[in-house]
Amino acid sequence: MAQVDLTSLESPAKLEEFYRQMVFIRHFEERCNVAYRQGLIGGYMHTYIGMEATGVGFHHAIKVGWDYVITAYRDHPQPLLMGSDPVAVMAEIMGRKGGLSKGKGGSMHIYDKERNFFGGWGIVGGHTALGGGLAFAAKYRGEDRVTLCYLGDGAANAGVFFETLNMAGLWDLPCIFIIENNEFAMGTRLEYHAADTELWKRGLPFGIESERIDGMDVLQVAADARRIVDKVRKEGKPYLVEVMNYRFVGHGAADNDRQLYRTKEEEEQAMRRDPIALLEKILLDRNVMTREKMEAIEAETEARVDEIYEKAKASPFPDPHEVYDDLYTDLGPERGH
Amino acid sequence: MIETTFRDAIHRCIDEEMERNPDVFVIGEDIGRYEGTFKVTKGLWPKYGEKRVVDTPIVEPGFTGIAIGAAMTGLRPIVEMMTMSFSILALDQIINHAAKIHYMTGGQVSVPMVVRGPGGAAKQLSAQHSHSLEGWYAHVPGLKVVAPATVQDAYGMLKTAVWDDNPVIFTENPGLYTLKGTIPDDKDFTVPFGKAQILREGSDLSLVGYSRMTQVNLAVAEKLAEKGLSAEVVDVRSLLPLDTETIYASVRKTHRAVVVYEDWRSGGFGAEIAARIGEDCFDDLDSPVLRVGGLNVPMPYARVLELECIPDVDDVLATIERKLG
Numbered sequence A: 001m002a003q004v005d006l007t008s009l010e011s012p013a014k015l016e017e018f019y020r021q022m023v024f025i026r027h028f029e030e031r032c033n034v035a036y037r038q039g040l041i042g043g044y045m046h047t048y049i050g051m052e053a054t055g056v057g058f059h060h061a062i063k064v065g066w067d068y069v070i071t072a073y074r075d076h077p078q079p080l081l082m083g084s085d086p087v088a089v090m091a092e093i094m095g096r097k098g099g100l101s102k103g104k105g106g107s108m109h110i111y112d113k114e115r116n117f118f119g120g121w122g123i124v125g126g127h128t129a130l131g132g133g134l135a136f137a138a139k140y141r142g143e144d145r146v147t148l149c150y151l152g153d154g155a156a157n158a159g160v161f162f163e164t165l166n167m168a169g170l171w172d173l174p175c176i177f178i179i180e181n182n183e184f185a186m187g188t189r190l191e192y193h194a195a196d197t198e199l200w201k202r203g204l205p206f207g208i209e210s211e212r213i214d215g216m217d218v219l220q221v222a223a224d225a226r227r228i229v230d231k232v233r234k235e236g237k238p239y240l241v242e243v244m245n246y247r248f249v250g251h252g253a254a255d256n257d258r259q260l261y262r263t264k265e266e267e268e269q270a271m272r273r274d275p276i277a278l279l280e281k282i283l284l285d286r287n288v289m290t291r292e293k294m295e296a297i298e299a300e301t302e303a304r305v306d307e308i309y310e311k312a313k314a315s316p317f318p319d320p321h322e323v324y325d326d327l328y329t330d331l332g333p334e335r336g337h
Numbered sequence B: 001m002i003e004t005t006f007r008d009a010i011h012r013c014i015d016e017e018m019e020r021n022p023d024v025f026v027i028g029e030d031i032g033r034y035e036g037t038f039k040v041t042k043g044l045w046p047k048y049g050e051k052r053v054v055d056t057p058i059v060e061p062g063f064t065g066i067a068i069g070a071a072m073t074g075l076r077p078i079v080e081m082m083t084m085s086f087s088i089l090a091l092d093q094i095i096n097h098a099a100k101i102h103y104m105t106g107g108q109v110s111v112p113m114v115v116r117g118p119g120g121a122a123k124q125l126s127a128q129h130s131h132s133l134e135g136w137y138a139h140v141p142g143l144k145v146v147a148p149a150t151v152q153d154a155y156g157m158l159k160t161a162v163w164d165d166n167p168v169i170f171t172e173n174p175g176l177y178t179l180k181g182t183i184p185d186d187k188d189f190t191v192p193f194g195k196a197q198i199l200r201e202g203s204d205l206s207l208v209g210y211s212r213m214t215q216v217n218l219a220v221a222e223k224l225a226e227k228g229l230s231a232e233v234v235d236v237r238s239l240l241p242l243d244t245e246t247i248y249a250s251v252r253k254t255h256r257a258v259v260v261y262e263d264w265r266s267g268g269f270g271a272e273i274a275a276r277i278g279e280d281c282f283d284d285l286d287s288p289v290l291r292v293g294g295l296n297v298p299m300p301y302a303r304v305l306e307l308e309c310i311p312d313v314d315d316v317l318a319t320i321e322r323k324l325g
């Protein structure tokens, strides 16, 4: 196949947007890590550092607000991309009243119903069935909504995921299962958790069109994602895509010894394909953006993230009595101990 | 008034609500072409087609999750569990997902879903098909759990369940399916959750139960009356939310309570009811709160052994005699 110049597919404005979004996610996540170390974020928190190109590439293929998006606990970037108030995202991560879930969800449970972002789930593999259900609803209503259902390589072994693939294939559910293969399920390398490490094949037994793509080059992801999303929207059938990416940091903020499961050398090797650096090189080589402009965007983004962080930090913690709120739509739980 | 059975009342309710609103659909194993294991959904598939009567593969976690996902967008799935025993496979979806969604999203996303099916012993279905799980579910904040004992309540409470915006566990004791009764000729009839009812008034002791055990309690009250004892029968019918006021009012009147439930006696929901009566009505009680529950063994197959496990009129009478004299 002839080499397509992917930069030519995207307008300069689009290319700048890719860049800005990836840099924003990177800084946002790094800020989260700092806040975590300072004790301002608790619990389990997982960042998207190194994986930005996947989320950004797919984001540009969907109709935001119309299509459904669901993911696991590594869920900070989606709402940020979809236009949720970043202060409300950060406030949720910090357990504040001003968070999207009023401080009840935390880092792993971020939702923005208004934008059709459906979270934000902590049971590995569990949400894939819900993703199937979102697609089921779209089909039931005869709408041309597409569902993006992200999951990890570890989640790709879950029984409920296979059950969902079967039903998606059986009932033609317009769901795109995006396996983000970052080579690790927590501290367990792909080779130690999957009998067949070619995870893209998971869709084949169910008659689901499936493929593997590179997740580090945002232009490639965006092109592939557009092709896949358009196809699913048109044909109303499921699709499975294994996206090869890598997380540059620990599994979660609490993972501070990556040498237990991978070497520094392999990390360095992977980081040579840092999605942000890759895009910078393309932008420079093709004269789309100057180094000065990039530095300006960096500085601007850093300032913006600082501002988001400060605003989120200014949001109060929930009042203790709010503990009873929102359990049901119409009644409170029994009170007291 | 319409003469019907417990089974047909449930069927009628589903049919009427599907007719009323296209957002309502049923999903589960063998509910369409095969008409349902207990025939509750018979006739729906020819009428509504496979889009709204969804025959699934045998994957309780998977299809329950699909239903939850659909409900998150505002559809109103009625999930049939072939038996509630099989819903154990879907506990992760029901408890870790459905029950927590409204809370975890800060009220953004609700799950208007009903999970219904036969819960409890049928006849010789033995260890893996005879579970009473309502106590497990009633343990979980975020779920609503109901267990009707009468034909009218089966009809009216399922209507409420379908239109409730929260996940509802609706348990049908298989021993009740052929129970006869009447329902109002009114498609808008509903029975609210969180309201217990007094099915028989009495002054000497309160028999507290739900689902089929309420029918057992009615028979017990009859027997006690022959002996000159006046028993009040409290039908709890809604476990979560629980109407403690009606239960307490009865106990404050009779000063004695016996709680009867089919689930394993240890740690079952009857234990919760007994504990609450003990906590809140201590000064009104003339004797300890008694419990009659299922025997703490897996349900055996042989009919004599099975009957040994399920509380019946004689078991309740014997307990009353032994403990209250």
Ligand SMILES: Cc1ncc(C[n+]2csc(CCOP(=O)(O)OP(=O)(O)O)c2C)c(N)n1
Binding pocket: A046, A074, A122, A123, A124, A151, A152, A153, A154, A155, A156, A182, A184, A185, A186, A251
């Ligand atoms: C059912 C379940 N088991 C175990 C865990 C603990 N856990 C959280 S994340 C994780 C690894 C998942 O890896 P993967 O699916 O590859 O996603 P990634 O973190 O790489 O994005 C594990 C074991 C969990 N949250 N849920």
Ligand SMILES: [Mg+2]
Binding pocket: A152, A153, A154, A180, A181, A182, A183, A184, A185, A186
């Ligand atoms: Mg992984």
